[in-house]
Amino acid sequence: MRRSxxxxxxxxxxxxxxxxxxxxxxxxxxxxxxxxRLAELAGVNAAKVRKDLSYLGSYGTxxxxxxxxxxxxxxxxxxxLTGERAVIIAGAGRLGQALANYVGFRERGFxxxxxxxxxxxxxxxxxxxxxxxxxxEVDQLLAxxxxxxxxxxxxxxxxxxxxxxxxxxGASNILNFAPGVLSAPSEVMVRNVDLGLExxxxxxxxxxKEGSVDS
Amino acid sequence: MRRSxxxxxxxxxxxxxxxxxxxxxxxxxxxxxxxxRLAELAGVNAAKVRKDLSYLGSYGTxxxxxxxxxxxxxxxxxxxLTGERAVIIAGAGRLGQALANYVGFRERGFxxxxxxxxxxxxxxxxxxxxxxxxxxEVDQLLAxxxxxxxxxxxxxxxxxxxxxxxxxxGASNILNFAPGVLSAPSEVMVRNVDLGLExxxxxxxxxxKEGSVDS
DNA sequence: TAGATTGTTAATCGATTAACAATC
DNA sequence: TAGATTGTTAATCGATTAACAATC
Numbered sequence: 374m375r376r377s378x379x380x381x382x383x384x385x386x387x388x389x390x391x392x393x394x395x396x397x398x399x400x401x402x403x404x405x406x407x408x409x410r411l412a413e414l415a416g417v418n419a420a421k422v423r424k425d426l427s428y429l430g431s432y433g434t435x436x437x438x439x440x441x442x443x444x445x446x447x448x449x450x451x452x453x454l455t456g457e458r459a460v461i462i463a464g465a466g467r468l469g470q471a472l473a474n475y476v477g478f479r480e481r482g483f484x485x486x487x488x489x490x491x492x493x494x495x496x497x498x499x500x501x502x503x504x505x506x507x508x509x510e511v512d513q514l515l516a517x518x519x520x521x522x523x524x525x526x527x528x529x530x531x532x533x534x535x536x537x538x539x540x541x542x543g544a545s546n547i548l549n550f551a552p553g554v555l556s557a558p559s560e561v562m563v564r565n566v567d568l569g570l571e572x573x574x575x576x577x578x579x580x581x582k583e584g585s586v587d588s
Numbered sequence: 589m590r591r592s593x594x595x596x597x598x599x600x601x602x603x604x605x606x607x608x609x610x611x612x613x614x615x616x617x618x619x620x621x622x623x624x625r626l627a628e629l630a631g632v633n634a635a636k637v638r639k640d641l642s643y644l645g646s647y648g649t650x651x652x653x654x655x656x657x658x659x660x661x662x663x664x665x666x667x668x669l670t671g672e673r674a675v676i677i678a679g680a681g682r683l684g685q686a687l688a689n690y691v692g693f694r695e696r697g698f699x700x701x702x703x704x705x706x707x708x709x710x711x712x713x714x715x716x717x718x719x720x721x722x723x724x725e726v727d728q729l730l731a732x733x734x735x736x737x738x739x740x741x742x743x744x745x746x747x748x749x750x751x752x753x754x755x756x757x758g759a760s761n762i763l764n765f766a767p768g769v770l771s772a773p774s775e776v777m778v779r780n781v782d783l784g785l786e787x788x789x790x791x792x793x794x795x796x797k798e799g800s801v802d803s
Numbered sequence: 804t805a806g807a808t809t810g811t812t813a814a815t816c817g818a819t820t821a822a823c824a825a826t827c
Numbered sequence: 828t829a830g831a832t833t834g835t836t837a838a839t840c841g842a843t844t845a846a847c848a849a850t851c
Binding site for chain 4: 379381382418419420421424434435436437
């Protein structure tokens with residue numbers, strides 16, 4: 374029975390992986406790293422690093438530190454990044470296409486295998502080498518890509534319907550770019566990236582700075 | 589002396605604004621709303637709603653609820669959304685262009701006034717009606733757009749330099765899409781959206797589901 | 804052995820939520 | 828007045844961090 378890892382910890386694992394990747398560029402460059410140094414690279418507290426890493430197992434050596442290559446490997450295992458992971462993008466509009474071509478995905482071991490769109494003018498074509506499929510091919514697509522991640526890049530008003538369709542086809546990991554609250558069964562992991570919300574939060578702080586000039 | 593509002597609360601204000609906007613579609617449709625109902629629409633706890641809203645001031649009436657139109661207006665004031673707010677996008681690549689055309693920004697009162705790029709082939713042109721400027725026009729651009737938000741959509745390796753340049757020109761609110769830890773003076777608000785990180789977090793949960801099948 | 808650093812416990816902190824007095 | 832619902836206090840919860848025993 375595995376302990377469950379706090380979501381806040383999970384969200385920091387990619388930061389540690391990035392730091393480890395920077396430390397491990399060649400052969401025997403920096404063999405070990407302390408929690409202190411790793412914390413500095415990831416921009417967090419050293420105690421937090423040790424606590425987070427202890428959830429993954431005991432990969433450090435007291436008095437020495439963490440073996441960079443080993444920890445990096447284990448981190449990849451924990452994050453399920455040992456092979457290539459398939460990504461399917463719902464919505465082949467501007468955002469969908471930008472995401473499909475985002476090099477940051479490929480660099481991190483993700484492969485966009487298909488886009489799905491309702492537009493008959495797009496279906497059947499290849500956009501930057503990525504095939505565009507019709508919605509009625511979703512079942513087949515999901516069956517062929519076990520453990521894939523579905524990215525929702527459709528207009529807001531159809532997002533819930535699209536999610537329902539993908540969940541029915543077996544999707545269980547969703548990254549949603551459409552604004553608004555989506556509902557999905559609790560065993561389906563949904564992460565939301567709301568670009569408008571991010572701007573509104575920044576607008577709040579911008580307004581605050583303006584406000585404090587006078588009064 | 590204003591109380592400072594917790595960041596977690598600030599991040600929820602846009603959710604409340606969205607809910608209020610749904611409730612307020614015409615004249616006298618739903619005049620008031622209870623914290624209970626608002627909580628349901630925003631997908632949070634009712635006590636949290638009341639606590640969050642109390643930071644903005646006392647806009648409710650005991651026994652009655654919140655006046656939808658009034659609260660919506662005050663929310664817009666708090667979020668600095670009473671006028672149009674300028675957005676400047678650094679990087680006119682695929683992601684930058686997708687963001688520049690993202691309708692969700694315009695719908696929420698943001699206006700992309702310019703993109704900035706180093707590519708001489710793009711500088712001076714209009715991409716979807718948005719002018720592309722050269723880096724040496726940044727000072728002028730920032731001076732002309734007080735309280736603007738700068739979006740970093742450049743490659744990772746130049747992001748820090750771009751941030752430094754914009755901060756020197758007076759930018760104080762940054763939405764960063766480049767992976768990695770950016771440094772900026774503490775008075776500059778930086779929010780990070782790391783698309784690769786989001787996928788890695790989902791990959792973690794996907795791996796977990798696979799793992800629990802066997803073993 | 805002495806110095807360094809992990810892994811973990813215990814203390815601290817902040818955010819969430821329940822409860823309720825205030826009051827419409 | 829009775830019922831409803833806010834605004835706020837106090838209790839709870841979980842996450843962060845300091846501290847230190849274990850141990851290389």
